Amino acid sequence: MGQNYTSRIVWTGNRGQGTTHYRSYDRTWDIAVPGKPAVQCSNDPLLGGDPAKMNPEDLLLSALSACHMLWYLHYASDAGIVVTHYTDTPVGVGEVERSGAGRFISATLRPVATLRADADLQIARAIHHRIHEVCFIARSVSFPVSYEPRFIMEN
Template sequence: MAEYTARITWQRQGEAFVDKRYSRRHDWLFDGGARVPASSSPHVVRVPLSDASAVDPEEAFVAALSSCHLLWFLDYASQAGWLVDDYVDDAVGVMAPNAQGRMAMTRVTLRPRVRFAGDKRPDSAEHERLHHAAHEACYIANSVRSEVLCEPSLVE
């Protein structure tokens, strides 16, 4: 078993707070030293109380799914002997009421575009197989109740 940690920090900075007019800007700190500026989503709390330039939890959720899928895909492609030149995923998450009527990330669609190099390149079926294997192995996708979709495309 492994544990993963993050420290989330926020300070009031002299704001009144009880009037609900306080900044939602905060920081995520990770054990490797990375500091990520974070905030509530401007879709949830309007600017200036949200910081649109910071990462919000909803974006982070989508990014975590996409990143996990990427890492497994690269591993499987490498094992199969395919030479991946680049991989770009414009992932999208949809926030909507779930079956219980609560707001939830109900669907995440991954749209990875992969460019392979070299003389030997996978056909569409092999490309799909690699993405299916990556999806099945992804720890994050295996951890959430949301539907997680993958719509890969090859880049020539």
Template sequence: MATFTAELSWSLREGEDFARGRYSRGHALGFDGGITLPGSASPHVVGKWAVTEAVDPEEMLTAALSSCHMLSFLHVARLAGFVAASYRDRAEGILEQIAPGRRAVTQVTLRPRITWEGAAPDAERLAHLHHEAHEACFIANSVRTAVVVA
């Protein structure tokens, strides 16, 4: 078992009106490796009260699925005897209404582009490697969101 931590810090700023919802959603996210990122609600959710330069939870979920899949994929590809030279992805998360007043990231589409040193897997083997990576990904195993490799 492992435990992971994140620290979050937010405070009301002078002149903001919490009771009327007129306050910045900007906050700081700290991680155990020492990095701190600016966080916010998505502009799609709270409009002008978002900090557009910050990362929002929906982006973090999309990035976490992409990152976990890549790390799992590199592992299974190595075990299968392939050498990945680079891996790039442009993941896309879709936020949808799932019930009145409820929204969820219902799908994340991964678009990995991999370059290989030496032999590359054929299309069937590549699809199998992605399937194995998906099955091994801790984050994919933790969410109900559909994860599609395009």
């Protein structure tokens, strides 16, 4: 059985001339899904985008990391491992061809989970390697995703 997902993208970069020429418009838009706060976006700063706004590459890497985190928390809970804090600083590696076409060639998730002192670290570590089998986003990308988890044990 399929599940449909929707989004609404609204271009906000018309400076009054539309796309009359390459430099006449901004590469900005809002993700404006009804009932949710808008997310202001721009293209990659290397292409003249606003570095203060999310770009498609940020969003893809963040979605990959968030999906992994949610499955990690679920599996940890099932295994009796109490996670009290979780952060990730993922890194995506991209390549750009001479034509300007680009793509991700790999991503490394670097989660840091704070665990209660009685947690079994072997199980906590093994959970990360099960997630790619079920994570919707990880299963949808065509580049390899690796994991470099770290753990902090509470006193």
